[in-house]
Amino acid sequence: MAASLKHLTLHNTQIPIVFEEGKYVPIVSIQLVFTNAGDLANTIDGEADMAAKLLNEGTATLGSIGFATKLDEKAVDIGAHVGRESFVIEVSALKSEFPYAVERLIELLKDPNYTQEALAQIKHQKLGWLMQKKSDFNHVAANALRATLFEGSALARPYKGTPESIEALTLEDLKSFIRTHLGYNNLIAVVGGDIDFEKASDYVTRIVKNLPKVEKRPLPTIEASNKRTTTLIDEETDQAYIFFGAPFYFSYNNKEQYKAKIAEYLLGGAGFGSRMMEEIRVKRGLTYGVYASLRRTKSVSYMSGYMQTKLSTQEEAKKLIQEVVATFVKEGITQKELDDTKQFLLGSEPLRTETLSQRLHRAYNDYYYERPLDFSKDQLKKIESVTLKEMNDFIQKHTELNDITFAIVTKKEGQ
Numbered sequence: 001m002a003a004s005l006k007h008l009t010l011h012n013t014q015i016p017i018v019f020e021e022g023k024y025v026p027i028v029s030i031q032l033v034f035t036n037a038g039d040l041a042n043t044i045d046g047e048a049d050m051a052a053k054l055l056n057e058g059t060a061t062l063g064s065i066g067f068a069t070k071l072d073e074k075a076v077d078i079g080a081h082v083g084r085e086s087f088v089i090e091v092s093a094l095k096s097e098f099p100y101a102v103e104r105l106i107e108l109l110k111d112p113n114y115t116q117e118a119l120a121q122i123k124h125q126k127l128g129w130l131m132q133k134k135s136d137f138n139h140v141a142a143n144a145l146r147a148t149l150f151e152g153s154a155l156a157r158p159y160k161g162t163p164e165s166i167e168a169l170t171l172e173d174l175k176s177f178i179r180t181h182l183g184y185n186n187l188i189a190v191v192g193g194d195i196d197f198e199k200a201s202d203y204v205t206r207i208v209k210n211l212p213k214v215e216k217r218p219l220p221t222i223e224a225s226n227k228r229t230t231t232l233i234d235e236e237t238d239q240a241y242i243f244f245g246a247p248f249y250f251s252y253n254n255k256e257q258y259k260a261k262i263a264e265y266l267l268g269g270a271g272f273g274s275r276m277m278e279e280i281r282v283k284r285g286l287t288y289g290v291y292a293s294l295r296r297t298k299s300v301s302y303m304s305g306y307m308q309t310k311l312s313t314q315e316e317a318k319k320l321i322q323e324v325v326a327t328f329v330k331e332g333i334t335q336k337e338l339d340d341t342k343q344f345l346l347g348s349e350p351l352r353t354e355t356l357s358q359r360l361h362r363a364y365n366d367y368y369y370e371r372p373l374d375f376s377k378d379q380l381k382k383i384e385s386v387t388l389k390e391m392n393d394f395i396q397k398h399t400e401l402n403d404i405t406f407a408i409v410t411k412k413e414g415q
Contacts, residue, residue: 002359003192003363005018007321008204008205010027010184010208015188016255017191017204018190018360019190020192023194026095026193027094027196028095028192028195029191029193030200031090031206031364032208033087033090033188034086034087034186035368037086038083038084038087038088039082039084039159040084040154040155040220041181042159045161047169047174048159048175050174051082051181052080054178055108056186058108059107059113062120063117063398064118067104067108076100076101077090078104084159085297085298091105098193100205102203106206109211119171121384123167131160137239137241138306142306145407150222150300151225153220155222155229165329179194183211183213188367191203192360193356210361219298223249224302225247226403227405228405231406235410237311237410238310238360240317240408240410241308242321242407243304243306243319243408245302245305245405246303246403246404247302247303247401247403248398248401250294250305252298258379258382258391259394260296263394264293265341265345267328268291268305272415276290276291277289277291278324279324280307280324286307287307287317291305298369309411314408316399318406322402328395329395329401330395336390338388338391342384346380347386349361
């Protein structure tokens, strides 16, 4: 059975439910996805992520261990996490235990662990994570790229927090974030498993009755810089960590997503079938791997990529990245490349829809990005029929991909 879009009405508000019944395994899950409530909603760096971590600390009455013990008794999973644009709470359990699981989620929503002890615990964990990340040069380079590529925007900030911002967060900050961002009126429910819609609707209704109405905030619209800057970060390293990005003027709800998918695959997403890998690894042996993707979300659309190389070949690799993109945009792709890509994308499609969670995730994305739920099927037909001229017209139109910004962790004195 394919996923479908349904609604329930609460307080004169239509709450969308992405739903698919699947009886193969007696498991049920509900995801509560709160839109415009992820990392980009931070007023303090790391706030959204820390709010999710606080909800993972159980209830004030039982504490973290006591609440976790109750969940373990019935093999129930309840967890919260954030992305850039959304805040997610998920509950899952065996069908026989799902009523119990829903009661525990309601218990959590009514009595979060808003205690100084819980706050101190998640701060300790987060500060340890941030300390580890100081020596993760992929992380350092990625942060530096965002700071330059999206200068002046929410995306440029260290959205998972800094030691200073985490130390400064108060319990009231996190309570306020949860109270003002997790509401029934910015909610998309995603329900799947061995359950019919009537029962699913009943569970969702019982859960969301415990949520407030919140102010619906617009997502920021962010554009990548076209200034072609290079930032060098001096570290004690034997490798150069090269991260790069550029604008990609393409809307998340554009009906030509299939063209962007083919272009992305051939530029840097296909592993050994991509231009990046062919020119930089196969022909010149400058790296074990180089990748590039065309990211398309509601808030931002841009190209991003990364690779590692020796310090001595850093400049050559950087120049090659620019040349590969420039050639790709100017000349487009070949008929063989298009034919091979079609064969892979069409042939591997069943692997992307073989599980219930994959189908629900795809259906949720279609709804979130304002597309019909059969959008993927339509895109596959268009992949099959797209011509070389149509693809090259599309690629050659996006000259902004040439405006590449680099952030490189390197050992400066080795230059």
